[in-house]
Amino acid sequence: MESEINFYTNFTEETFDDNTCFLCGSGCEIKTAEHIFPKWLQHKYDLWNKRLTVTNDTTIPYRNLTVPCCEKCNNEDLSRVEEKFQSLLDRSFENLTLEDEQIIFQWSAKILYATRYKELSLLVDRKNPDLGNILSPYELEGYSALHLFLQSIRFKTTFHEPKPWSLFIFNCKDDEFFYHNNIVGLCFSMKFGKIAFTIVFEDNNVIEDFMEGLKKLKDYPINFPQYLEVNANLFYSAIIKENVPKYITSYNDNTKEINVDTVGILRSRKWNDKEYAYLLDHILKSCGIDIGHSTWHPDGTITSFLVDENGEHLTRKLFEK
Template structure:
């Protein structure tokens, strides 16, 4: 694992300045006209989707990154059915590459920042431990690897109703909690990257209710708030171990362990903290925390009614 501008982000091999790959693939930039759109980094410097690249050796680029991007591009062109048919591990690799590419960029920037971030990621030992574990499972992009009885992430695929949807592309990430979301046309993909599927189990009932449903964009925003907040209170870091190789083995097998004895898996749910997260996600609709917590024990929800049934919503009407 090398956070530098001269080592391949995936295998760590030394690279030349021209050996780079876009964090957000060229097909994404072309399909959603992203090339010149600006991105604000943690040190307050500005880059564009087109300029955001990371070191990548020729082998990793041609044998692993390009085939992966071609596969995801093909699946995404078929909407939610295409992405649902894709192996979850492929989506994990694809999201992991974008997340890790953004992370590497931020860590390189921290060495010579425009403005030093308030909480530098590189000075947080717990975060560096998380990144090391994540880097192990990301190696499954290039090393034949089997996860014994888990997948390292929680993935959620949501279909967005076209009625009031005017954003063909949207992207959000939270580096420290490893929560990530990306919207590709009518599909929103929400992911927490290093939780061994625990958050998907925790939100399983809600996710089940959204299956076969088209969600209004405000419902997608609420779903993202619930996932991002679950990642925020997720309190353990999985560890991964390679099984000893036998001569006839054709792949590595990874096992995992989570310390749920000395640590609670989730910190307590705090309504005010969740409301703050939800307020952030609901900014396009100008819904403030006061409205969200009008009934504190039951914060505002566009996904569920008072009986916790799914609410069908075609249009959003602002409450007086």
């Protein structure tokens, strides 16, 4: 990645301490605490006292998931994104424009990146502090492109085609909130009751094209196991990425605008049904769903919940249209 002007503090210069803004990377003259999962979300879905499982399989209350943030980034830039995102959620993400998608991209990228940033300060084992923290600054460098993309919250940004994300919207049957991610695949899904979205980062829209049939599921309200199966498909598609495209970024100091261009294309290794089934098994079990056996069968078939009221496989019907 290249930048004509150092319009934010990059990874080689950041200190990653409690007095440094997680977003712009500069020291905080007035430090505030940015809630990774915004307060309005926590209150709306009763998350304040609930706990999120982080990378080392320990849990932390949602209310304690905060990162240091300067006053401007918190009260101006991030607040503006929050307001726009809430408006999109209120209309169930209907009729999204590219600008709308960019708001969802910014909102969700902040959550994924900030969660990893928080792990810089969390011990692997609080009873054995010598083991160090969950994440090191060196490991966080794998999120440097995402961190750069987040500057679009602060400055007008043009992401030249292809856009560096794939977005899927789903209608669900139950009213529960749910969140899960896949760190390896750089993707996550969030369910706001009856509406949900799943997003994959840095895939240059390839997975959205490859899984176009799943986008049509928006017309079919799905139950929770079906929702998890859809995410297993998308998460596995993200996991098998073999390379991430490179990005060239330029910043115009006069107009205060960023331009992002892609160099190269995404390549993925061959889909492996057995590997996919193991991921589906893991997701189901982690959500307390036990079907009594693996979804993988010796004859090579995989158990699927994605069937309609007539027993017809929805994926077959949607991908054939």
